[in-house]
Amino acid sequence: MILSDRQxxxxxxxxxxxxxxxxxxxxxxxxxxxxxxxxxxxxxxGLGKWxxxxxxxxxxxxxxxxxxxxxxxxxxxxxxxxxxxxxxxLHVTSYLWFDQFFDWQEIAQDILKRPFITLGFIAFCLxxxxxxxxxxxxxxxxxxxxxxxxxxxxxxxxIIAVVHxxxxxxxxxxxxxxxxxxxxxxxxxxAFWRYQEKxxxxxxxxxxxxxKGRIIPIVSKR
Numbered sequence: 108m109i110l111s112d113r114q115x116x117x118x119x120x121x122x123x124x125x126x127x128x129x130x131x132x133x134x135x136x137x138x139x140x141x142x143x144x145x146x147x148x149x150x151x152x153g154l155g156k157w158x159x160x161x162x163x164x165x166x167x168x169x170x171x172x173x174x175x176x177x178x179x180x181x182x183x184x185x186x187x188x189x190x191x192x193x194x195x196x197l198h199v200t201s202y203l204w205f206d207q208f209f210d211w212q213e214i215a216q217d218i219l220k221r222p223f224i225t226l227g228f229i230a231f232c233l234x235x236x237x238x239x240x241x242x243x244x245x246x247x248x249x250x251x252x253x254x255x256x257x258x259x260x261x262x263x264x265x266i267i268a269v270v271h272x273x274x275x276x277x278x279x280x281x282x283x284x285x286x287x288x289x290x291x292x293x294x295x296x297x298a299f300w301r302y303q304e305k306x307x308x309x310x311x312x313x314x315x316x317x318x319k320g321r322i323i324p325i326v327s328k329r
Contacts, residue, residue, distance in 0.1 A: 195231055
């Protein structure tokens with residue numbers, strides 16, 4: 108299935124609006140007072156969970172593109188990645204504002220003393236350069252190879268984020284375990300594909316000017 112530019116633009120608009128639904132639901136929950144006894148914690152954790160969810164959804168784009176054979180799927184990756192950063196920013200802002208009231212001394216102590224907060228800020232700081240360099244101008248400036256090497260850092264971000272979520276939950280680890288299994292599968296697929304590529308390279312599949320047709324060995328007489 109090939110999408111025209113107009114169809115792809117319409118799909119992007121629908122995806123853009125759909126990605127706003129989690130934030131709208133949380134905002135409505137605050138307005139309607141349906142988030143329980145601690146709405147601040149519910150909002151902060153909900154935003155963090157959606158940031159992690161969008162991160163894993165973004166990592167699903169490449170397998171989906173390869174398995175379906177539809178290259179246009181890859182053109183949705185940047186929007187999903189930026190929504191990951193958007194929800195991460197809201198998650199951090201909610202913590203800084205509603206939980207700590209921008210008490211920077213208390214925040215610094217929290218980061219140093221509580222491992223899950225430490226890991227959360229590390230993951231967020233690593234996301235920043237990925238978001239900043241997500242546009243085409245930065246790809247041209249960095250060069251394709253350097254840009255790809257930088258954006259492979261997303262795998263480290265995903266691992267740190269899952270550990271951050273696990274330490275935050277503490278008791279019921281069902282959801283962090285499911286996120287961890289999903290991430291392990293996504294990273295395992297990529298590792299397998301890289302292994303296949305290396306095997307093909309070793310077999311000479313990518314030799315330049317490789318002769319076509321049957322190769323007949325020539326034995327010289329002495």
